[in-house]
Amino acid sequence: MNAPKPASPPVLQLEAVNRHRAGRPAVRDLSLRLEAGQILGLLGVNGAGKSTTLAMVAGALRPDSGAIRLQGQDFLEYPELARRVIGWLPEGAPLWPELTVSEHLDAHGRLRGMAGAALREARETALARLELNDMARRLAGVLSQGQRQRLGLACALLHRPALLVLDEPSNALDPVQVVALRGLLRELAAGGTAVILSTHQLTEITAVCDRVAILHGGILRHDAALPADQHAALEKIFFDIALNGKAEAA
Numbered sequence: 001m002n003a004p005k006p007a008s009p010p011v012l013q014l015e016a017v018n019r020h021r022a023g024r025p026a027v028r029d030l031s032l033r034l035e036a037g038q039i040l041g042l043l044g045v046n047g048a049g050k051s052t053t054l055a056m057v058a059g060a061l062r063p064d065s066g067a068i069r070l071q072g073q074d075f076l077e078y079p080e081l082a083r084r085v086i087g088w089l090p091e092g093a094p095l096w097p098e099l100t101v102s103e104h105l106d107a108h109g110r111l112r113g114m115a116g117a118a119l120r121e122a123r124e125t126a127l128a129r130l131e132l133n134d135m136a137r138r139l140a141g142v143l144s145q146g147q148r149q150r151l152g153l154a155c156a157l158l159h160r161p162a163l164l165v166l167d168e169p170s171n172a173l174d175p176v177q178v179v180a181l182r183g184l185l186r187e188l189a190a191g192g193t194a195v196i197l198s199t200h201q202l203t204e205i206t207a208v209c210d211r212v213a214i215l216h217g218g219i220l221r222h223d224a225a226l227p228a229d230q231h232a233a234l235e236k237i238f239f240d241i242a243l244n245g246k247a248e249a250a
């Protein structure tokens with residue numbers, strides 16, 4: 001008889017992560033795991049700790065304590081793993097205004113060790129996926145907010161990362177682009193990409209996520225698959241936590 005195959009480690013695992021900002025706890029004792037193909041939505045009121053969490057996952061902020069593992073490995077010990085495995089859209093999609101759309105993608109690709117035909121092909125795929133073909137030669141500094149956001153998303157998924165970390169990805173997108181982004185995230189997840197995204201839109205969570213985590217005061221108050229009666233149930237859980245600080249049993 002064949003021995004059972006060992007389960008592959010989760011794409012992302014946070015264990016008892018803590019982080020202070022400006023002397024105050026911003027994320028407290030946070031443990032989370034995310035498997036390949038899952039889309040996890042992160043909810044919470046302003047200042048709840050969502051961006052701090054995503055910046056730590058993306059390697060831009062170091063936890064004060066605790067561990068973050070990517071595909072089972074501590075990524076503080078393997079920074080090159082983070083570059084390969086993670087695609088990050090930071091809050092507000094920061095760009096270099098003096099580079100064109102294409103130049104952005106090339107620069108992101110090179111930072112991740114891509115070159116030549118592989119980089120060209122990835123760039124063309126990303127331009128097409130985010131409907132940026134027509135503006136490939138335009139300077140980032142003259143793009144509209146929604147176009148900037150789409151360029152930020154194109155940069156995040158350029159190298160086909162196993163984990164996409166998206167901070168408010170539908171910000172500034174028009175309704176057509178919001179729907180297109182939902183389709184793109186579902187397609188990527190179906191291909192095995194794990195996605196963690198933060199948003200203030202409950203409808204975004206119910207439309208695209210298969211799990212939701214709610215942070216409040218830096219503490220994880222809820223982490224569960226989306227309830228069957230998705231929107232109404234999620235609204236109740238969210239407002240109980242946001243307004244009353246009442247934790248919902250997961």
Ligand SMILES: Nc1ncnc2c1ncn2[C@@H]1O[C@H](COP(=O)(O)OP(=O)(O)OP(=O)(O)O)[C@@H](O)[C@H]1O
Binds near residue numbers: 051
């Ligand atoms: N650059 C910073 N310097 C100091 N403190 C910060 C900084 N960024 C965030 N904080 C603090 O860290 C805590 C968590 O903030 P964070 O930005 O992670 O929350 P958030 O849930 O993403 O909020 P929002 O929904 O408003 O984007 C807050 O108390 C905030 O004031």
